[in-house]
Amino acid sequence: MTTRADRTESRANNTEETGRINQNPSGVAGETVIADEVVAAIAGHAAAEVDGVVKLGTGNVLRSLTDAMGSDANNKGRGISVEAGTLEAVFDIELTVEYGRPIPDVVRKVRESIARDIRSLAGMETREINVDIIAIEFPERIKSRVR
Amino acid sequence: MKYVNALIAVLVALLLIAAGAVILLVMGEVINPDDMPGEWFTPQLQAIADSTGTEQAINIAIGIGLIVLGVILLGLQLIPFMGEPKMLLISNGDAGTIRVAVDSVEQLAERTVQSNRAVTSNDCSIDPDESGLRVRCHAVLVMGSEVPTVASDIQAAIKDVLERLVGVPVTDVTVRTKLARDGQRSVLAR
Numbered sequence: 001m002t003t004r005a006d007r008t009e010s011r012a013n014n015t016e017e018t019g020r021i022n023q024n025p026s027g028v029a030g031e032t033v034i035a036d037e038v039v040a041a042i043a044g045h046a047a048a049e050v051d052g053v054v055k056l057g058t059g060n061v062l063r064s065l066t067d068a069m070g071s072d073a074n075n076k077g078r079g080i081s082v083e084a085g086t087l088e089a090v091f092d093i094e095l096t097v098e099y100g101r102p103i104p105d106v107v108r109k110v111r112e113s114i115a116r117d118i119r120s121l122a123g124m125e126t127r128e129i130n131v132d133i134i135a136i137e138f139p140e141r142i143k144s145r146v147r
Numbered sequence: 148m149k150y151v152n153a154l155i156a157v158l159v160a161l162l163l164i165a166a167g168a169v170i171l172l173v174m175g176e177v178i179n180p181d182d183m184p185g186e187w188f189t190p191q192l193q194a195i196a197d198s199t200g201t202e203q204a205i206n207i208a209i210g211i212g213l214i215v216l217g218v219i220l221l222g223l224q225l226i227p228f229m230g231e232p233k234m235l236l237i238s239n240g241d242a243g244t245i246r247v248a249v250d251s252v253e254q255l256a257e258r259t260v261q262s263n264r265a266v267t268s269n270d271c272s273i274d275p276d277e278s279g280l281r282v283r284c285h286a287v288l289v290m291g292s293e294v295p296t297v298a299s300d301i302q303a304a305i306k307d308v309l310e311r312l313v314g315v316p317v318t319d320v321t322v323r324t325k326l327a328r329d330g331q332r333s334v335l336a337r
Binding site for chain 2: 025067090091098099100102103107112128129130131132133134135136
């Protein structure tokens with residue numbers, strides 16, 4: 001498993017390699033920087049599209065408040081945090097899954113979906129996706145039609 | 148509804164703290180009862196400001212008590228939102244980790260137990276160890292249930308559901324049953 005220090009180092013290395021590896025295909029001088037928030041948004045959208053994923057994030061009142069006030073640096077309140085370099089990214093995701101779906105299957109599809117979208121839309125590879133299932137959503141009891 | 152209740156409780160807690168603070172501030176002559184907005188409580192606050200001796204001590208105790216009560220109520224509402232939930236690691240590989248909230252796994256087990264017609268109520272807890280999950284459930288059964296059969300069905304169902312949905316081997320399921328209206332007798336199935 002990758003430690004936070006490894007990720008930071010990786011990110012630093014990626015940044016150093018920006019000019020050499022991440023060449024600009026247009027031939028125009030300049031650098032493209034994709035903000036972590038954008039990478040997180042792409043990943044969040046990709047995860048939310050997977051069958052069995054009910055929502056991202058905790059629904060935690062305090063976290064939502066701190067997030068809204070800008071004190072949640074990792075955007076954990078929204079259910080996804082990202083450490084993105086130029087070439088690759090590491091994600092920490094919190095999910096609520098639907099009752100009856102095997103969790104390993106849902107997580108595998110989430111990882112595939114995120115990796116695919118991050119590669120096609122941001123041009124990055126996904127190095128690691130850590131998934132926390134924070135809740136299982138059970139279907140509401142169906143009311144009987146007879147008394 | 149849960150959040151509405153929590154919000155009401157937080158508001159009540161804040162009101163208690165404010166009331167206690169006002170009482171203490173009035174008694175300490177930091178604020179004048181006449182300066183308070185509105186005039187609803189002016190006579191009461193004036194009486195508090197004028198109190199002496201035992202009455203004054205009682206008022207101080209009431210003020211401190213209200214603040215303590217408010218802080219406790221506020222703490223009870225906020226503590227569940229502050230701590231990280233206890234997580235169960237179900238896989239750890241190059242692709243990353245997968246963890247599940249322990250209380251979600253317990254809910255899954257409880258729902259599985261509750262789906263048995265003979266069960267009126269139940270409570271489950273899980274205890275992860277290196278080889279898998281150990282599950283303990285207390286189930287209250289309707290009178291007339293065949294306890295060994297029901298307990299066996301519950302054990303099999305829990306093992307099947309948790310292994311299939313969570314993906315972690317279940318090594319042990321202990322079911323302690325009680326019959327409804329017969330709380331003294333309990334039967335243990337392992």
